[in-house]
Amino acid sequence: MTGGKLQVLATRGNGETGSDITHNAPYIRGLPMTIPYHGKVVVRGEAVMSYADFKRVNARFPEEEQYRNPRNLANATVKLYDSNLLKNRPVAFVAFRLVAMEGLPGSFHKQLSVLNTLGFNVVEHTTCPASVLADTLETYTRMAESYPYPVDGLVVAANDAAYADEQPGTGKFPNKLSGYALKWADETEETVLRDIEWSASRTGLLNPIAVFDPVELEGTTVSRATLHNVSYVLEKDLKAGDRITVYKANKIIPAVDENLDADGAFSKGGVSLMQAYARYLLPMKCPVCGANTSLFESNGTLFLKCLNEDCAAKKIGALVHYAERDCVNIAGLSESKVTALVNRGFLKGFVDLYRLGQYRDEIIAMDGFGEKSYAQLQKAVQASRAPSFVPFIHALGIPNIGKGQAKLLRNWLGEMYPDTAYMDSFLDAAAHGVDFTVIDGFGSVMDKSLKEWLCQNMQMLTELLMELEVTEKPSGNVLSAISGKTFVVTGKVTHFANRDEIRAKIETFGGRTAGSVSKNTDFLINNDVESTSGKNRKAKELGIPIISEEEFLSMY
Known part of the structure; x- marks a missing residue:
């Protein structure tokens, strides 16, 4: 950074030559475009993606193109040539070293404090006497599993930067007091x-x-x-x-x-x-339907697939996904129950879920069901008849269209058709061949997948909608108290069914949600305002308001 503005953002590469990714900088969280300092500043950090965002983003890719872990997906994301793709791939920059600036502070702790003051998202850190170093390392080790993104080790450094640089090292660890990386050994x-x-x-x-x-x-x-x-x-x-x-x-x-x-x-x-x-x-045969299998290659990787388009596994997987909590939420409809119902011929598609009553006596007589189980299943099915737009679109399992894309559609439909139910305006837009790539973050691949799916499945969708009431409308009241603000939700909830329901409400009113507290967070929602949890401590350090559900409810 020079003159208070970011000049260059680059990857480390091989240590000597990296890639210029400055064009993607505006879309990386925790990375300020301007800072309140006009001298030259060089900062080192890492791009990270949370487990929750990784699961959501990775699900959009065809299975053969999915990434193995959040780190790989984050690294691939920051190198994209099309910056628009980053808008729906939440990547955050975590600064861990102030490399250069005029009047560089003499301690690592102060250097990180300067970075925090300049507006960077800074790695969690602490100082401690050498006498309790082992205990401190153990404390951070216990905390590792609670972090929202992957952490594979700790770095120990002498706080006195000048002293650390003066100490002799070895060929393997030339300046180990300047930053000695300790990787947790995997228990094998x-x-x-x-x-x-x-x-x-x-x-x-x-x-x-x-x-x-x-x-x-x-x-x-x-x-x-x-x-x-x-x-x-x-x-x-x-x-x-x-x-x-x-x-x-x-x-x-x-x-x-x-x-x-x-x-x-x-x-x-x-x-x-x-x-x-x-x-x-x-x-050589599908373990589910017995049809032939075939090997195929995608991006240099071999995969195996079933050649039967009517394979029961495809039906089972689609039905299980449809019933998941962040879809239409048919509580208790497990994979084993779906499998049993498919095998008996009672379930062939989504519509059949709402017509199981015709098989009542036969289902009750099945192993693993009985009258009580059947009654609970029917109650859950009936409760799923009025889904909101986003979980319903997500539930359909449209290739390349997940919850994130459904939210983009909903927000755009709300702006374009403010007085019409989302589902009605969506079907009308699709019928008129609207180019959904006009939606910021909705690419041509998504647009093509959506239209192809609708073309192939419109009859099924029409029958399904006859069983449902997808009548959610734009609120018409997107309040500034929530709109454009970023919320983090943590702790137990009482007014909402779960934290996902709060997040959905925030997004309905034009707000954003995140998995961890940073300088970009506007509010932390936690009913235990006095909690000493990591999120509460971070919010207090950054001066971010911690509000209860009651206070959040008063915002709309």
Whole structure:
């Protein structure tokens, strides 16, 4: 930064040559475009994406193009050439080092304080005497799982920057007191791979799952781990009976670390693709419908898919997704119940959920149901008959159209058709061939996917809407108290069913929501205003108002 304005934003690259991504700077949270200082300032930091945003954004991609973790998606996002795509991929900049400025403070702690004053989102940090360093490291280690984004270690530095730079180092750690990176060693356990199961998804992809002898990891017993795709299985040379090591990625997600018996036969060309079917337990038939499977390549990665367009797994996956809490929310409709109902022929699509009454006696007689279970299911189905626009569009499972795109549609429809129900104006706009790319953040791929889906499924959608009341209208009262403001919601709620319901209300009135507190946050909603939680502490440090549900309700 020079003259109080950001001049260049670049990636680290290989340490010498990186990429110029200045065009994306305005869309990266926690990165100020101007600062109240006119000298030259050089700052180093990292782009991060929260687990919640990663799940939401990653779900928009076709399965074969999805990213494995938030870090990979964040890194890919900041390098995009089309800045418009960043508007719907929330990435935040977290500053961790003030590299250069005139009168550079002599301590790391003061340097970070300067960055905070200049408006940067700064990494969480503390100072402590060397005598309690071990205890402090342990405290931060325990906090790691509570962070909204992936954290894989800690950095320890002598607070006196000049002293740290003067200390001798080694070839491996030339200035370890200037920043000694401590990575948490993943807790790994050796076990034996017994099988590779293939789980069919609602898109038709068959996803490999490692089944191994149970082991204890991070306090829980695990015996299964996702293997992502066919290429992952081939690269690790995973075969039934192999000794493998497993761990929990970011201390949460079970994963295969290493195949101790791998010989790299496939990568060396010693195994043909046909031989790979037997060697790596690749199914030639879909485990759900028995139809043929086929390998295909996407962006250099191999995937396996079921060729049957009417595969029950596709129906099951779509129905389970439709019933999820952030969709139409049919409480208690589990995958096992959906599977049972599909297998009996009672469920073929979304519309059939609302016509289960004709099979009442047969369903009650099924294993796992009974009168009470049936009554609860029917109650939940009836409660889902009046969904709001966003969760309903999300529930339909339209390729490339998730909750984020549904919100973009809703907001645009509210502006263009302020006196009409969202669903009515949406169908009218679609019928007249409206180019939805006029919506900021709604790209041509989304527009094409939406129109193709409507063309293929309009009869089903018409029948479904006859069973529902999707009558939500624009409020016509977007108050400035909420509109344009950013809220973070935490803690227990009492007036709303859950925190997602509060977030939906905020967005209805033109506000934004975030998963963590930063300088860009306008309000933190927490009924326990005096809580000593990390979010409350951060809000108080930044002078951000902490309000209760009651106070939020008074804003509209």
